[in-house]
Amino acid sequence: MSAREAILARIRQRQGRPGDTSRVEARVNARQPGPHSQGLRGADLVQRFCQRAEALSSTIDQVRSGDAVPAAICRYLDQAGLPRRLVCWPSLAALPWPLAGLTAEARPARGEDGVGVTGVFCALAETGSLMLLSGAGTAAATSLLPETHIALVPVERVVATMDEGFALLRAEHGQLPRACNVVSGPSRTGDIEQTITLGAHGPYRVHIVLIGETPVTR
DSSP: OOHHHHHHHHHHHHHTOOSOOHHHHHHHHHOOOOGGGTTOOHHHHHHHHHHHHHHTTOEEEEESSGGGHHHHHHHHHHHHTOOSEEEEOGGGTTSOTGGGTOEEEESOOOTTOOEEEEOOSEEETTTTEEEEEOBTTBOTHHHHSSSEEEEEEEGGGEESSHHHHHHHHHHHHSSOOSOEEEEOSSOEEOTTTTOOEETSSSOSEEEEEEESSOOOOO
16 A cells, blocks of 8 residues: 555545445546547648637747657757757656757756747646646756746647546556646746736747647647
């Protein structure tokens, strides 16, 4: 039994509740999705994701394969006047970064890092958001600390709604990870005189690189 399971078991015992969670799981699994996702499939799904993401001030590029990612990121960094140095998740370390003229370190971001490159668990067409799961090889700091967050999104990982995102999470992982972060464009706040300010609590920029053959018209 893990520490988490032991704590939850003690809470259930104090509350006089049974330890069997099958009724709860059955109710969650039987929940019908809302009307948002109907008709969103294939290219339409990716198109909707792009529209929503750009409305949130994210920028988008598309490549056909993972090997083309470093060159696309280099173009973006040059256009934005940003340095060609970045940190990335370990799963992305094997991409041909040096061939594109980039210096990439596979480690969690620190305060001085300006660009963080991550994958995603999935992307949500309903809101244009990215769903990222924290873990030993998927540090949340890489998407939260740098001023520029670049996310790699395979087109087949775009789902219609947040309901479908969490259904996919239950199907592939069984339970929630330590943290699940839903990123909807650059960090922003309107606390000061109701004026929207980007980068208040995280990245100033969110750039998305779609990977796959699905054509996107914007």
